[in-house]
Amino acid sequence: MQVEDLWDVQEPQLSPTEKLNACFESIPVSSFPSAPSSKDIEINSDASLAEAVLLMSQHKVLSAPVVDVDAPEDASWIDRYMGIVEFAGIVVWILHQSEKLDGSDGSELFEAEPDSITGPAVAAAAAANGMSSPRKFGNLSPRSAAIISGKFFETLTSSDFYKNTKVRDISGSFRWAPFLALQKSNSFLTMLLLLSKYRMKSVPVVDPGERKIDNIITQSAVIHMLEECAGLHWFESWGTKTLSELGLPLVKxxxxxxxxxxxxxxxxxxxxxxxxxxxxxxxxxxxxxxxxxxxxxxxxxxxxxxxxxxxxxxxxxxxxxxxxxxxxxxxxxx
The missing domain is CATH 3.10.580.10 (CBS-domain)
Structure with a gap:
């Protein structure tokens, strides 16, 4: 509705896209609805990978911030959090384990100690915040495929290696900070650019002096927000167009x-x-x-x-x- 109010006061010579950008630029991120309390979860850095998977599955979330259990009580958010753990990073970690099957019978696959997973940890961390893994994975060899199609996941999940691997070992971080975040004063337009142009799946919202994340805005939440705008003038001007009219690129x-x-x-x-x-x-x-x-x-x-x-x-x-x-x-x- 804020966009609806701003839409008519924008300069008439602006194109619909320019008007929409100007409207979103005028609305602070703090106006975005908070995520449901059921989605508001944090995972301790000393939690096992098995515990993290179960917690995220129970709460139906794809990722969660990782809290450094060794951080002081008065730490700001930048020191309190270690990064983000997500299913994409977990998949990268699993792929590294599957590669060890090549040329083996799989019996010693999960005997390594959690401290020895530096390689998988680097790749998993790169998967955080939508970044691509620095390593490419080829096709499975016939031998690996045969083993994997049998007891791979059963062996993995029952192993001490899986149960003892800590979330901190595979949580991804963003350069100098635990994750790339928005401030409440940032605009809707900045939020949309991060989610779309930079292909981020979710963006935490924080304030510099605060200890905890104030909100997490996901791509799905934005889509649901737009869905609620059906019937409003600014939305109907482009929201009713067909996919072909929008000029989206076609894939052969x-x-x-x-x-x-x-x-x-x-x-x-x-x-x-x-x-x-x-x-x-x-x-x-x-x-x-x-x-x-x-x-x-x-x-x-x-x-x-x-x-x-x-x-x-x-x-x-x-x-x-x-x-x-x-x-x-x-x-x-x-």
Missing amino acids: TSRIIKVYEDETVLQAFKLMRQKGVGGVPVVESGGRKAIGNISIRDVQFLLIAPEIYKNYRLADELLFHLLPLIPVIDLLDY
């Missing part, structure tokens, strides 16, 4: 990123990391028909109940019997 059929139903779930995760996407369609084997989709967030199901994966093909069982089709709006978080 040959370049569409996809996986086939008989490929392993871990192979799908590798493809997502290679291409920098959060979800891919699942296509019937030997054909072109999409029969489902899988996203990075689905790793939570495999880590909480790994036995479901043991003898299941990607789409035939995992997607249809366990997971409903994920709406496009959910994939926007990635």
Whole structure:
């Protein structure tokens, strides 16, 4: 409604896009609705990876700030938090573990101590805040694929290595700060630019002198906000246009990123990391028909109940019997 009020007072010679930018520039981030209390979670740095996965799954969030348990009581937010842990970083960590399967029978895969995961930690940290992993993952060898399609997730989740790996080992940080954040005085336009142009999935809102995060704005929350604007003049001027009228770039059929139903779930995760996407369609084997989709967030199901994966093909069982089709709006978080 604030945009609605500002829309009519902007200079008439401005284009609709310029007027919209000017309106969003006039509204502070502090006006954005707070996230539901059920989504307001923090994870201690000494929590295990297993505990973090369970907590995020229970609260239905894709990421959470990591609190440094050794920080002093009077620490500001920049010293209180260590970074962000998210499912994308967890997937990178899992991919590094899967690479150790090559040329082995998997029996000694998870015998290493948590202190020895420097490589995975670097890659996982790079996955935070939407950054790409610094390492590329190739296709699984036939030997690795055979092992992974059997007991990989069961072995991983039952190992001391998984249970003892701490959140601080894979939490991502942003250069000089634990994460890239907005201040309450920043504008809606700045928030939208960070989420879209810089492909961030969520942005914490803080004040320099405060100890805790005031709010976390996600891409999904912005989409829901825009949905509430249906019927308002400024929204209808462009919100009712078709996708073709918006001039969005088209992707050739040959370049569409996809996986086939008989490929392993871990192979799908590798493809997502290679291409920098959060979800891919699942296509019937030997054909072109999409029969489902899988996203990075689905790793939570495999880590909480790994036995479901043991003898299941990607789409035939995992997607249809366990997971409903994920709406496009959910994939926007990635």
